[in-house]
Amino acid sequence: MSDTPNTPSNPPAAIPEAGAMSPEEQEAGLAANEADALSATQAELATLKAKNADLADQFLRAKAEAENARRRAEDEITKARKYALESFADSLLPVADSLEAGLAIKDVTPEQIREGAEATLRQLRSALERNKVIEINPAPGTKFDPHQHQAISMVPSEQEANTIVSVLQKGYLIAERVLRPALVTVSAPK
Numbered sequence: 001m002s003d004t005p006n007t008p009s010n011p012p013a014a015i016p017e018a019g020a021m022s023p024e025e026q027e028a029g030l031a032a033n034e035a036d037a038l039s040a041t042q043a044e045l046a047t048l049k050a051k052n053a054d055l056a057d058q059f060l061r062a063k064a065e066a067e068n069a070r071r072r073a074e075d076e077i078t079k080a081r082k083y084a085l086e087s088f089a090d091s092l093l094p095v096a097d098s099l100e101a102g103l104a105i106k107d108v109t110p111e112q113i114r115e116g117a118e119a120t121l122r123q124l125r126s127a128l129e130r131n132k133v134i135e136i137n138p139a140p141g142t143k144f145d146p147h148q149h150q151a152i153s154m155v156p157s158e159q160e161a162n163t164i165v166s167v168l169q170k171g172y173l174i175a176e177r178v179l180r181p182a183l184v185t186v187s188a189p190k
Contacts, residue, residue: 087131088127088131091126091127091130091131092124092127094123094127095120095123095124095127098116098119098120098123099120102116102117102120128172131174132174132175133172133173133174133179134172134173134174135170135171135172136148136149136170136171136172136173136178136181136182137167137170137171137182138164138167138182138184139164140159140163140164140165140166141159141160141163141164142163142164143162143163143164144162144163144164144184144186147178147181148171148173148178148181148182149164149171149181149182149183149184150171150181150182150183150184151184151185151186152168152183152184152185153185153186154185154186154187154188155185155186155187155188156187156188156190157187157188159187160187161187161188161189161190162186162187162189163186163187164184164185164186164187165184165185165186165187166184166185167182167183167184168183168184168185169182169183170182171183
């Protein structure tokens with residue numbers, strides 16, 4: 001190590017000794033420094049106030065937009081509930097029209113009545129399918145499913161136990177949810 005003291009590469013500017021400046025000059029220098037510091041602080045304060053006002057404005061706009069979105073969503077939900085059956089009702093109107101037209105005819109034969117009833121039933125089934133209402137009509141021998149079938153009775157049968165023997169009333173699903181289970185008779189264990 002050397003005996004020379006560490007000196008910075010750029011020595012600070014020489015500060016005049018207090019005795020070299022008059023007290024008025026010293027006071028004027030201090031006042032100028034304070035004025036510079038005050039104006040810098042005031043400029044920084046003005047900048048921060050402007051940023052604060054901008055952020056407050058952005059916050060209020062975002063809050064208003066969120067409130068508007070919430071209100072629009074509530075309106076949509078209300079409309080969806082109010083008009084949920086509109087599509088279903090619209091698909092049933094042709095069925096009602098067909099029934100009324102059939103009843104308006106005065107002289108009909110039993111064959112014409114049957115034909116009209118079959119055509120109307122096709123319209124009804126089509127309307128139900130368009131609205132995701134699906135028949136549950138299990139074939140004989142199908143395994144009994146308590147989630148879709150309701151057993152009315154157990155009957156002796158040559159079929160495997162707990163299989164469907166006959167359907168007494170069809171069931172229906174709506175969007176994969178049981179609206180009404182199919183009423184069935186089930187084969188009894190041997």
